[in-house]
Amino acid sequence: MGLMKDMSMRTLKTAIPFFVLVSFASWNVLPSLAETLSQRVDVPQEIAPVKAPFAMPQPKRPVFPKRSFDITRFGAVADGQTNNTKAIAKAIRACTSAGGGTVLVPAGTWLTGAVHLASNVNLHLAEGAVLRFSTDPKDYLPVVFTRWAGFECYNYSPLIYAHDCNNIALTGKGKIEARGKSWWKWEKRQQDSAVLLYKNQVLKGVPVEKRIYGTVEAAMRPQLFSPIGCKNVLAEGVTVAEPGPFWTFHFVYCENVIVRDLTFITVGGPNTDGANFDSCKNCLAEYCTFQTGDDCVAVKSGLNEDGWRVGRPCENIVIRHNRYLDGHGGLAIGSDMSGGVRNIYMHDCDLDGVDNAIRIKSNRGRGGFVENIWIENIRANRTNAHAIAIETNYGSWFASTGGKTPLIRNVRVKDFTCLYARRMAVRLSGLPEQPLEKISLENVSASGGRGLLCEHVKEVEMSNVQIKVEKDSPKSKRKHR
Numbered sequence: 001m002g003l004m005k006d007m008s009m010r011t012l013k014t015a016i017p018f019f020v021l022v023s024f025a026s027w028n029v030l031p032s033l034a035e036t037l038s039q040r041v042d043v044p045q046e047i048a049p050v051k052a053p054f055a056m057p058q059p060k061r062p063v064f065p066k067r068s069f070d071i072t073r074f075g076a077v078a079d080g081q082t083n084n085t086k087a088i089a090k091a092i093r094a095c096t097s098a099g100g101g102t103v104l105v106p107a108g109t110w111l112t113g114a115v116h117l118a119s120n121v122n123l124h125l126a127e128g129a130v131l132r133f134s135t136d137p138k139d140y141l142p143v144v145f146t147r148w149a150g151f152e153c154y155n156y157s158p159l160i161y162a163h164d165c166n167n168i169a170l171t172g173k174g175k176i177e178a179r180g181k182s183w184w185k186w187e188k189r190q191q192d193s194a195v196l197l198y199k200n201q202v203l204k205g206v207p208v209e210k211r212i213y214g215t216v217e218a219a220m221r222p223q224l225f226s227p228i229g230c231k232n233v234l235a236e237g238v239t240v241a242e243p244g245p246f247w248t249f250h251f252v253y254c255e256n257v258i259v260r261d262l263t264f265i266t267v268g269g270p271n272t273d274g275a276n277f278d279s280c281k282n283c284l285a286e287y288c289t290f291q292t293g294d295d296c297v298a299v300k301s302g303l304n305e306d307g308w309r310v311g312r313p314c315e316n317i318v319i320r321h322n323r324y325l326d327g328h329g330g331l332a333i334g335s336d337m338s339g340g341v342r343n344i345y346m347h348d349c350d351l352d353g354v355d356n357a358i359r360i361k362s363n364r365g366r367g368g369f370v371e372n373i374w375i376e377n378i379r380a381n382r383t384n385a386h387a388i389a390i391e392t393n394y395g396s397w398f399a400s401t402g403g404k405t406p407l408i409r410n411v412r413v414k415d416f417t418c419l420y421a422r423r424m425a426v427r428l429s430g431l432p433e434q435p436l437e438k439i440s441l442e443n444v445s446a447s448g449g450r451g452l453l454c455e456h457v458k459e460v461e462m463s464n465v466q467i468k469v470e471k472d473s474p475k476s477k478r479k480h481r
Contacts, residue, residue, distance in 0.1 A: 125174025150303025
């Protein structure tokens with residue numbers, strides 16, 4: 001360990017990985033992690049106080065009047081075939097007109113198009129209820145204002161949408177069948193449209209209200225649940241049993257968000273992230289289970305010039321007591337972080353089967369900052385890429401030529417174990433012109449196909465860091481995505 005001590009508080013500028021090979025005995029507790037992850041967690045009814053290393057208000061559920069509006073009273077039919085879009089909309093309007101309450105989706109299978117929430121409305125899926133979404137793109141028109149993969153525009157409505165609302169919720173023990181598979185074939189056309197949106201509109205300063213999409217030709221897939229500009233938002237208890245067209249729960253410009261006791265089963269689809277916090281403030285994600293087709297929990301703040309223009313950081317996010325069974329990243333920050341990210345606290349989470357347990361990513365030209373990140377008490381069984389990856393040379397998805405360099409600083413990882421990372425245990429890779437700053441690893445134990453890469457890092461501190469290089473495990477042969 002003397003070599004590590006000598007290298008702390010120094011900038012390492014070499015493209016040749018610095019490997020640390022040490023054995024440690026504490027791994028004998030990790031095989032039980034698979035059993036832990038397979039068990040259902042008893043979720044406490046009350047939300048425990050947040051004890052974050054930064055100031056934020058204590059999370060509180062929004063309160064709704066004790067009025068219930070059963071969608072069957074408004075003509076909804078639970079045959080899985082009748083389109084109930086108008087009936088659900090009538091129930092929400094009646095709830096709003098009465099001053100708020102609960103819109104009840106009772107047991108049964110309910111086909112619908114876009115559902116638009118309103119202030120003081122709790123959309124409650126009762127146990128046995130299945131909210132099944134239409135696969136007809138016309139059912140998600142007219143277009144609505146959204147931030148799509150970092151760019152503001154008008155696109156197909158998210159399957160469940162809210163704009164500038166206060167006190168909204170999606171709750172219950174029911175399930176959502178988002179039926180995204182019919183949209184996934186749009187992926188390539190979507191990429192072409194995103195290029196045109198960026199080059200022909202964002203870079204040319206076209207007003208947002210003229211960036212209109214929502215066509216089959218543009219093929220920009222909508223999110224599943226996306227409140228934008230909302231305050232006091234709750235999502236609790238629901239299971240996403242079938243992935244949607246694109247990102248799953250996408251919170252944009254929201255404040256006071258609670259994501260709790262949700263189950264995300266979205267494996268198989270492209271870009272089917274779990275919970276994305278995008279330029280949000282004061283958020284809690286706890287007791288959720290993630291089996292996702294992309295990142296499990298993602299933190300974002302806009303992309304390149306559009307992110308700089310909006311200029312709203314994502315800040316004060318607490319992530320705790322979650323289980324991560326599949327996905328690209330357990331916690332992923334970036335790569336669209338041009339509006340800035342600060343004050344993220346992840347603790348007491350278990351992972352097995354994700355590609356990267358922790359990943360902070362950006363690239364040249366992205367601008368923005370990521371700072372004040374605390375990660376502790378994390379147990380990972382096996383990852384298909386890295387255990388910990390912090391990099392500003394990610395090299396994907398619209399690098400800007402605007403000349404702004406991203407800054408990542410003040411990242412602390414403490415009490416972190418990973419049984420096996422197929423590619424690399426720890427990857428710390430900054431840019432020559434802007435190194436990573438103040439990275440701290442304390443009580444970190446990890447094994448990987450490769451050990452530790454540390455390049456272009458200023459002030460890296462390591463205490464009781466134990467890394468072992470070993471051959472791939474037969475149980476970790478899945479191809480890295």
